[in-house]
Amino acid sequence: MSGLNGHIVLAHGGGGELTRRLLDEHVLPPLRNALLAPLTDAAVLPVAAGRLCLTTDAFVVQPLEFPGGDIGRLAVCGTVNDLAVMGAVPQVLSLALIIEEGLPLTTLDRIVASVAHAAAEAGVVIGTGDTKVIERRGGDGMMITTAGVGVLRADARVDVARVAAGDVLIVTGGLAEHGLAVMAAREGLGLQTDVRSDVAPLNGLIGAVLDSGADVRFMRDPTRGGLAGVLADLAEASGLTLEVDEAALPIARGTRHLAELLGLDPLTVANEGKCVMVVPADDAERALRACRAHPLGRAAAVVGRCVAGRPTVELVTESGGRRVVQRPYGEELPRIC
Amino acid sequence: MSGLNGHIVLAHGGGGELTRRLLDEHVLPPLRNALLAPLTDAAVLPVAAGRLCLTTDAFVVQPLEFPGGDIGRLAVCGTVNDLAVMGAVPQVLSLALIIEEGLPLTTLDRIVASVAHAAAEAGVVIGTGDTKVIERRGGDGMMITTAGVGVLRADARVDVARVAAGDVLIVTGGLAEHGLAVMAAREGLGLQTDVRSDVAPLNGLIGAVLDSGADVRFMRDPTRGGLAGVLADLAEASGLTLEVDEAALPIARGTRHLAELLGLDPLTVANEGKCVMVVPADDAERALRACRAHPLGRAAAVVGRCVAGRPTVELVTESGGRRVVQRPYGEELPRIC
DSSP states (O other): OTTTTTBOOGGGGSSSHHHHHHIIIIIHHHHOOTTTTTOOSSEEEEEOSEEEEEEEEEEOOSSSEETTEEHHHHHHHHHHHHHHTTTEEEEEEEEEEEEETTOBHHHHHHHHHHHHHHHHHHTOEEEEEEEEEEOOSSSOOEEEEEEEEEEEOTTOOOOGGGOOTTOEEEEOSOOSHHHHHHHHHHHOTTOOOOOOOOOOOOHHHHHHHHHTTOOOOEEEOOOTTHHHHHHHHHHHHHTOEEEEEGGGSOOOHHHHHHHHHHTOOGGGSOOSSOOEEEEOGGGHHHHHHHHHTSGGGTTOEEEEEEESSSSOEEEEOTTSOEEEOOOOOSOSSTTOO | OTTTTTBOOGGGGSSSHHHHHHIIIIIHHHHOOTTTTTOOSSEEEEEOSEEEEEEEEEEOOSSSEETTEEHHHHHHHHHHHHHHTTTEEEEEEEEEEEEETTOBHHHHHHHHHHHHHHHHHHTOEEEEEEEEEEOOSSSOOEEEEEEEEEEEOTTOOOOGGGOOTTOEEEEOSOSSHHHHHHHHHHHOTTOOOOOOOOOOOOHHHHHHHHHTTOOOOEEEOOOTTHHHHHHHHHHHHHTOEEEEEGGGSOOOHHHHHHHHHHTOOGGGSOOSSOOEEEEOGGGHHHHHHHHHTSGGGTTOEEEEEEESSSSOEEEEOTTSOEEEOOOOOSOSSTTOO
16 A cells, blocks of 8 residues: 555655556556566557558546446546557556546556456457646546557458448447446436446457448447437538438437436437448348357447438437437536546 | 636536537647547557557646646646656547636637647647546646557566666656746745756657667656655565665756755655666666657666665765665655656
8 A cells, every 4th residue: 555544645646666566466466467567668669561650549538437437437438449440459448547636546456456357358458558646636536548559450441431312321239328328427326327438448349240240331339429419420521411310229218218307318328339330232141140150249339321422310200200410519427438 | 618707617527519529629629639539438559569558647637737838738648658658659549628617719729739740749649538527626627538559669568577687777867847936936925946847748759769779767757756766666566676876866956956845755745757778787888868859758867786785775975974775655745646
């Protein structure tokens, strides 16, 4: 516990003896691997010639721990998923911690263990990192920025320019669970719900779909801004109208209920373990089968199609009406990821 | 200005229309490059087979702008330098911004421009990024985490295990300028000083030394913890005694004066544009010449040597006495980088 009453103090961030003890006792042991071991300023990784992907994400979720996950799992999965939707195989992650003075070391320990667990689940290593300490705010704060490197699969041709009229939209599972679980945890008492964050590494599921031979033309994980945000981007980038069948959207009953209680539209709420894919209609069955054979894709569904027309997203309601889905404007849900 | 009185609001971080405008109007234009342009979830970079380096650093410096630099320049140089001291050629950086509600957009603009300028100076591109917004604290806050990828030079053999008795220690320029400049800026009025942060990308200087053929066995940029911290690590990792000649340490007169005023030991204060190198005694002249021919290395000096003995750092004072230099314990200087 470093003898300091079990909490982070500013001195843990000074780059001296205390920083070293913090790393040696609380950060490095759960993460230990061959790349990280030398503790030089960078990880060294041998690579074959090819195309590499580099991505980064900052995570500021509050609370740090929520039903179904925590900021550590979120940071690993978010970066793994950003690589996977590019068609890359994630390999090495960096981990930068900004810790607020006052954080209990037991909380830090749980979150670092969660980072290690999620990394093992995704098959990636934490190759390098950095730790900073900032002054007390609420005393329970921590932010994590991960970056990740992956190697592009030679057979992946994810490129929004290839999306064409006639292609179909697939969603790999129930929507809106991450954002709603975090919001419910924040509201605290009174909100009894079974909704848990869906935060999970998608590289296995996406790899299975690519292995199936389905021609995946576009993939994105609908995080901040939700499905509505991803589809607005896709409509704009492809120049096509996206027709979404409301009845086909996989949204669990409990999720729908919680969204109503909180007054939120599930289409704009963040997911952290779901993927939107576009494939030619002829490949839809093949892609769906691959999804449903994977534990994270059992509820996968074709939810719509791309058609020629103005670049908009149209929701075809259960009664047969149509309404335009807008890109969410601002911050419906602060600090959700 | 996005029509919101010229300040960051929480809604800028929501992943919706406002986030897009923030990126399109304030973040992307200065950084624009071929990798970043597609705005997918990751940058794709073609690589030849070889050894890649990945590194990351989180920056929480206060104030955001200080004499000689700002958090943007610091974030680029810190990561470029961590790659360079590995013997790698830095290529692509990721940029994750965590912005506090209330930050003036004009401040953001200056800092993003500074990121772009430093990246150009270092010859790297910002390939991918992320932007998050957190609640108001003081209203002037911003944190940046960069990660970087570089390719290891085939001729670089930086490895602390190769450091041997008889090798010499080189410092590439005046010590303690970054930390003191930031502290002086923070103290505000009353402290008139010309000391400016030395924050600069070292890849050019380090490349010149490697090109000279000098056998560089160890390199590190003495940031948090200062020269004392790096030498403590080196003594421990090499198992050698490091003798440092106090009279040989390049510390400018104004720096020394400011350190005395602030009651700080220049050996423990952070640098952001200096490098400690270990080379065989026979290569010292060659390495020094290469340093001094570079604008960032004019004050380079041999400051000591590695000798057999207990792994400690000993300062040989101008009067011929000896004192042991300790690793700094904790946080003498909070939020200095």
